[in-house]
Amino acid sequence: MPASPRDAEFDATVLAALPQVVRFARSLAHDEALADDLVQETYLRAYRSWETFKTGHDARRWLFTICRNVFLRYREREARVVDTSGEDAELESLAASMEHGEATRNGLGDLLDRIAVGPAIRAALAALPEVYRTAAILVDVEGESYESAAEVLEVPVGTVRSRLFRARRLLQKSLYSHAVDAGVVRPPATPGQGVAP
C-alpha cells in the first residue's frame, strides 16, 4: 500500500532524522536499551502530534524536545536534584582559564596530542550531570544555536549559556584528570612526599 501524503512527509521530515535522535537519546540515557525505548516513544509521540508540527520548522529540534521530555519523565528525580544554582557563565570561563594555567604548569598543556581524545571526550561527556550534558550535546555536537537549544530545553538563552560553559569547564577538567590517570604526567607531589629520583 502506498504511503499517504501525510506519512510520506513524516518519513521525509521525521524518520530521516532517526540517527540524530538516536545519538541524542544515547547521550541522555547512557544505556542503549533505554535509549531505544526513548527513541521509540519519541517517534510515537511525534506521529501522534504530527498535525501540530508546522511545515518548514526544524523537525530535528522538535524531536529533541520530545525526546528530552520523554527522558525527563524517566529520570524526573535526577533532574530535580541537580543543583544548578550559582551558574555564572563568566565565572565558568574564568575558572576554566585558571585551571588551564595550572594544568600547563603541570605539563598538561599539550595533552590533546598525547591521549586518545575521542574516548576521553565521550567518557567526560557521559560523566556530566544531565543538565550540562544536554546543553553540550545540543550546541557542541548537534550544532544548534544557543537560541535553538533554549527552545529545546525550555529555559532562557542565558541559562543555556551558563550550562554550556559549565559543561565545557567540567569537560576540560575531565580531560586533565584523564591525562593524569593515563600517566601522561605525574600528578604534582603532595607536601611531605619526596620527589622520586
Place this chain on the structure above:
Amino acid sequence: MTIAGIDPPPLIDCHAAASALYDFLDGRLADTAVSAVQGHIDTCRNCASHYDFARQVLTLIPAALPLPTVSEALRGRIVTALKAEGYSESA
C-alpha cells in the same frame, strides 16, 4: 589617539580575556570586544594557550560522537509501533 582615523582596540587584562573565552569562540561578541580579545591573546602567551586549547577541544567534540548507524532492529521496531497508530510505510 587614532592612526588614520582608526581607533585602536581597547585594552583588556587576562581576567577579562578569560571571562570572554567561550563567547569569543562561539562568535557571540560584538566586533569591538572581538578586537579587544584578539589584541590581548596576540600578546599574552598564557591566554593564547588556553584559547587555543579550548578551541581545539570544541573542534574535537563532534568527532568524538559520530552519528550512530541505526540498526534494522530498532528501525523495524519503530515502524511496527507506528503502524499500530495507522502509519503506512513508503514502498
